[in-house]
Amino acid sequence: MSLYSKLDKNILFPFAEKVQGSNILGSYKFLKKSEWWSREQIDSFQQQQLRKLIQHSVANVPYYTDLFKHLKLSTEDIIKVSDLQKLPILTKQIIRDNYDKLFSKDIETRKTKAHTTGGSTGVPLQFKTDMKGWNMQWASTFRAFDWYGFDVGEKIFTIGGQSLVSEKKSLSKKDVWDKYLMRNFKYSSSGMKEEDMAYYYKQLIQLKPKAIRGYASSIFVFAKYIENNNLSIPNIKLLLTTGEQLMPNYRAKLQEIFKAPLYDGYGAGDGGILTHECYMHEGYHITEESSIIEICNRNGAILSDGEVGNVIATDLNNFSFPFIRYKVGDMANIEKNICSCGRKSKLIGKVLGRTGKLLYTKTGVPVSPTMLPILLYHDLDFNKVENQYIYNKIDRFQIVQDKYGDLKVLLKLKNQNDNLQQFKYIRSNYNNSFPGSNVEIMFVDEIKPLASGKDDYVISKFTKF
Numbered sequence: 001m002s003l004y005s006k007l008d009k010n011i012l013f014p015f016a017e018k019v020q021g022s023n024i025l026g027s028y029k030f031l032k033k034s035e036w037w038s039r040e041q042i043d044s045f046q047q048q049q050l051r052k053l054i055q056h057s058v059a060n061v062p063y064y065t066d067l068f069k070h071l072k073l074s075t076e077d078i079i080k081v082s083d084l085q086k087l088p089i090l091t092k093q094i095i096r097d098n099y100d101k102l103f104s105k106d107i108e109t110r111k112t113k114a115h116t117t118g119g120s121t122g123v124p125l126q127f128k129t130d131m132k133g134w135n136m137q138w139a140s141t142f143r144a145f146d147w148y149g150f151d152v153g154e155k156i157f158t159i160g161g162q163s164l165v166s167e168k169k170s171l172s173k174k175d176v177w178d179k180y181l182m183r184n185f186k187y188s189s190s191g192m193k194e195e196d197m198a199y200y201y202k203q204l205i206q207l208k209p210k211a212i213r214g215y216a217s218s219i220f221v222f223a224k225y226i227e228n229n230n231l232s233i234p235n236i237k238l239l240l241t242t243g244e245q246l247m248p249n250y251r252a253k254l255q256e257i258f259k260a261p262l263y264d265g266y267g268a269g270d271g272g273i274l275t276h277e278c279y280m281h282e283g284y285h286i287t288e289e290s291s292i293i294e295i296c297n298r299n300g301a302i303l304s305d306g307e308v309g310n311v312i313a314t315d316l317n318n319f320s321f322p323f324i325r326y327k328v329g330d331m332a333n334i335e336k337n338i339c340s341c342g343r344k345s346k347l348i349g350k351v352l353g354r355t356g357k358l359l360y361t362k363t364g365v366p367v368s369p370t371m372l373p374i375l376l377y378h379d380l381d382f383n384k385v386e387n388q389y390i391y392n393k394i395d396r397f398q399i400v401q402d403k404y405g406d407l408k409v410l411l412k413l414k415n416q417n418d419n420l421q422q423f424k425y426i427r428s429n430y431n432n433s434f435p436g437s438n439v440e441i442m443f444v445d446e447i448k449p450l451a452s453g454k455d456d457y458v459i460s461k462f463t464k465f
Contacts, residue, residue: 005153008181013152016181021111022131027139034289035143039344042288046081049316050292054078056104057322063101064322081292089300089312090326092125096395096414103128104320112320115269116388125270126392133272133290133317140287144276148238148263150211156184157209159200159218160243161371165189185209189218189368190380190433197225205234212258213240216250217358217368223257236260242267244369245351266351268328272315275348283335283347291315293348294325295334305336308352359460362405362436369458372399375429393418396447401460406438412447 001009017024034045055075057064067087068074077086095102104110111131142152158164165186178184185207187200200222204212212219219241226233239254239262246264255262263277266284272291275284286293294312295303303309311330315323335347358366374380376397378387396412407430411423420443430439 001151005151008153024135024138027135028142031139031143056319060104063098084325087325102321107320110320127321129318130320136290136317140274147278155209156211156213158186159189159214161189190371192221193365208234210237215243215368216241216246220250221366223254227257271313271323271326271328273313278341280339280341282339283349285345288345305334308333359401361434378425398447398457401462403461405462408440410442410444412444
């Protein structure tokens with residue numbers, strides 16, 4: 001462990017925790033003990049947490065109070081994880097229809113974090129989580145770092161979209177957290193032109209990070225730039241990908257160029273899902289201390305291990321805005337076997353709901369699909385309240401790139417009578433990111449799922465590059 005890592009872990013991090021009222025290190029110590037639990041211990045813990053969540057939700061969350069009355073259920077009817085099947089699936093549409101009723105009545109007394117997500121299906125959603133969920137999110141990441149032999153405080157070089165890299169220019173508390181505690185230096189994948197990547201490469205050489213993290217498609221483009229220009233790279237300890245489906249050819253090329261092992265992760269803040277690959281690469285270890293994951297068919301019936309279906313999550317830590325049997329919008333499967341590393345946590349085998357396809361400008365500049373929702377925000381600023389206000393008038397969206405490279409931006413508004421002129425900036429945003437492409441904004445009454453039945457906010461038929 002480096003001197004900075006020791007300073008970070010023993011002085012800087014505890015001080016930051018005291019200031020913001022978090023307990024990440026405490027959650028990390030708990031997860032270090034629980035990672036070797038037996039299957040019986042995991043099941044018992046989930047059952048205890050589920051019971052607390054159900055009792056709280058029925059007593060304090062109007063939506064669940066009404067739901068249990070309607071179904072003629074009591075809290076004693078949901079004791080085991082298998083009892084969750086007695087409850088209906090919670091969808092984004094149900095959340096929008098019952099938004100105010102999903103907040104706990106004691107929300108003002110709880111320490112929370114606000115979140116906004118476009119989700120993998122392009123349906124915008126705002127919600128709050130308890131600080132405990134924040135603690136578990138970071139603790140789960142730190143536990144995975146241990147698996148990889150990586151210390152908190154070692155430098156991380158990140159290339160990604162808004163979920164990983166803020167477009168804000170002013171210094172925020174999160175920037176201080178990233179730069180000085182996590183030593184995570186971030187670069188936006190909204191700029192992937194030659195001059196952008198030349199700058200990123202210069203920063204990579206100067207920083208000499210131990211890890212590179214980001215969207216797989218964005219790091220892939222950066223790796224191809226390094227390869228095509230025959231550039232040298234510093235000694236990289238590991239690669240960390242997240243935010244979209246990791247294509248096999250991406251994994252192979254990234255490991256070839258950077259000469260480092262790659263570990264992928266899958267998560268969903270709206271559902272409390274935290275998963276990480278371990279060094280055996282046999283699937284994604286589910287942080288079962290944080291959530292219960294079911295894989296269900298379209299009718300809500302639980303599928304057998306190995307079968308691919310809808311990811312249904314119950315967040316065991318969020319009492320402020322409970323997600324119970326929540327349809328995340330992704331499709332995946334639970335592996336039949338446990339990992340040969342010896343940990344008894346269940347494994348997600350593959351995630352199909354998030355796309356790793358690349359879109360291109362007409363000149364061949366790649367644009368990660370995970371950047372596209374950000375272009376629906378005025379000034380490309382995800383954090384401004386007024387920009388969130390306009391964005392949240394959009395019920396659904398879909399971006400279609402035809403075989404000529406032109407774009408259609410389909411928008412389904414929550415209120416069909418809304419003033420359409422307030423969305424005119426969207427065309428400019430997309431024109432700037434896709435120079436030479438014709439961009440058409442279309443306001444539609446419905447956005448249908450794909451032929452497979454899966455929702456997707458990106459459809460690309462452009463195969464020139």
